[in-house]
Amino acid sequence: MDVNMFYLIIQWLLYITVISVALFYWFMHRSFQYWKDRGIVYEKPSFPLGNLGFIMRKSFWQFCFELKNKYPGDYVGSFLAWKPALFVNTPELARRVLVKDQDSFQDRYLYSGYSDPLGSLNLFTVKNPVWSDMRHELSPMFTSLRLKKITELMNINSTELVRKIERDHVKGNKCVNLKELFSMYTSDTVAFSVFGIRVSVLNDHLSPLWAITSHMVKWTFWRGLEFTMIFFMPAVAALLKLKFFSVGASDYIKEIFWNVVNERKSKGTSNDRDLVNHLLKLKDNLKLPADAGSELADNLMLAQVAVFILGSVETSSSTLSYCLHELAYHPEEQEKLFKEIDEALQTTGKDILEYDDLMNLSYLSACLRETLRKYPPVAYLDRICNKRYKLTDDVVIEKGIPVFVNVLAIHYDENIFPEPEKWRPERLNATSDSDNLQFTFLPFGEGPRFCIGKRYGMMQMRTALAQLIHKYRLEPAAPYPVDSDPYSVILAPADGGTVKFVPR
Numbered sequence: 001m002d003v004n005m006f007y008l009i010i011q012w013l014l015y016i017t018v019i020s021v022a023l024f025y026w027f028m029h030r031s032f033q034y035w036k037d038r039g040i041v042y043e044k045p046s047f048p049l050g051n052l053g054f055i056m057r058k059s060f061w062q063f064c065f066e067l068k069n070k071y072p073g074d075y076v077g078s079f080l081a082w083k084p085a086l087f088v089n090t091p092e093l094a095r096r097v098l099v100k101d102q103d104s105f106q107d108r109y110l111y112s113g114y115s116d117p118l119g120s121l122n123l124f125t126v127k128n129p130v131w132s133d134m135r136h137e138l139s140p141m142f143t144s145l146r147l148k149k150i151t152e153l154m155n156i157n158s159t160e161l162v163r164k165i166e167r168d169h170v171k172g173n174k175c176v177n178l179k180e181l182f183s184m185y186t187s188d189t190v191a192f193s194v195f196g197i198r199v200s201v202l203n204d205h206l207s208p209l210w211a212i213t214s215h216m217v218k219w220t221f222w223r224g225l226e227f228t229m230i231f232f233m234p235a236v237a238a239l240l241k242l243k244f245f246s247v248g249a250s251d252y253i254k255e256i257f258w259n260v261v262n263e264r265k266s267k268g269t270s271n272d273r274d275l276v277n278h279l280l281k282l283k284d285n286l287k288l289p290a291d292a293g294s295e296l297a298d299n300l301m302l303a304q305v306a307v308f309i310l311g312s313v314e315t316s317s318s319t320l321s322y323c324l325h326e327l328a329y330h331p332e333e334q335e336k337l338f339k340e341i342d343e344a345l346q347t348t349g350k351d352i353l354e355y356d357d358l359m360n361l362s363y364l365s366a367c368l369r370e371t372l373r374k375y376p377p378v379a380y381l382d383r384i385c386n387k388r389y390k391l392t393d394d395v396v397i398e399k400g401i402p403v404f405v406n407v408l409a410i411h412y413d414e415n416i417f418p419e420p421e422k423w424r425p426e427r428l429n430a431t432s433d434s435d436n437l438q439f440t441f442l443p444f445g446e447g448p449r450f451c452i453g454k455r456y457g458m459m460q461m462r463t464a465l466a467q468l469i470h471k472y473r474l475e476p477a478a479p480y481p482v483d484s485d486p487y488s489v490i491l492a493p494a495d496g497g498t499v500k501f502v503p504r
Contacts, residue, residue: 038077040077097383161467475500
């Protein structure tokens, strides 16, 4: 190639690059006019990430918190990169999007691509009509009868939790990382709930589940960036073929699942308490397309296993961490909770409270609910509009526009919860696990896509909290304001959180 030809190619490449950048800038500029053209108040975007310029510096939870303070109206427009999105801030609009008109908002906004079967086919991400069939088939896993049985194991693991605290953090004087500690506890419980495996990482045993969950709950910069793309920039996630679960975790889940299945087949045994057994029955009943092979059914089973593990461990461990932090700073409330637990033990004559006893601890439940109000693990509930929809007289949502219910705008509304930044369990003392308080309490979502594991998660937290508070007094060991982990899409304390355990 002669020199003139080389320079000509370089020149054309520069022209193409400049034109491409100019076209992209024009496209972004036009996109950023979307809400202005419709006369809707919006957060001013910046090139090229729209309102996502904060990512990896602060959490999306913090973004939602700041957004509700800056724009206290019923709704506000925003931009997830070039994509316009609408945040709604009131219980009435939440009710319309999540329940009343849910036919217009059936699916979540996040990336759900078939290049990632475990990430796209689980109950959290999968789209209709597969979602409806899966939801129907999985609901029997969470009946009261099954939950009563699994509570026995939760109590055993809670006892191991108490012993680990005494061994490592009282006698051993090691600094407490609450998030990690409770991740171990929930990991031990989910090992049995999913695979029927009785193992205790709390008792320093090797645990196949801890190898998965310890990775799942560790939010590195790159893992956080990957999740941010999946949740808020799905077009980019699709282009890059990002994974909802890491390759390592996915492979390990598959290995454990099929090892358990093959062992049961060879021995002719089953365990009617765990998810594996239920999924094998579900596989035979699934209504799949005629051209779907066995691989789709297998991936559907594995996807439910993966998301159940993540959901069970991540949200419960964070909520327990924040709850203990608040109790450490509220000694009067802590003493009231201790007395409720102690009186229940004396009345029943038991050493450990069982399912029905725990359900009757109204103040304990109130402490957990108030923690979920102040620190909802997910700050928003996302849906994508699947047909043109009139939200109000002034707002029409076009097909393809994502709508986010800003849970923090509702949970921190002073007209609903006076002095919302204060932790006051008594304000939720007379409510039940199924009560959304007229759409003012939404930590588990609402409508058809509400969290299917809500009752499981609440019981998992009740058993741990009841035993911990009866054995230990909590004292502060960190400043009261808790920074959120900027790498985590789900709310988590930046340093894991810590308290001081004092034996009673």
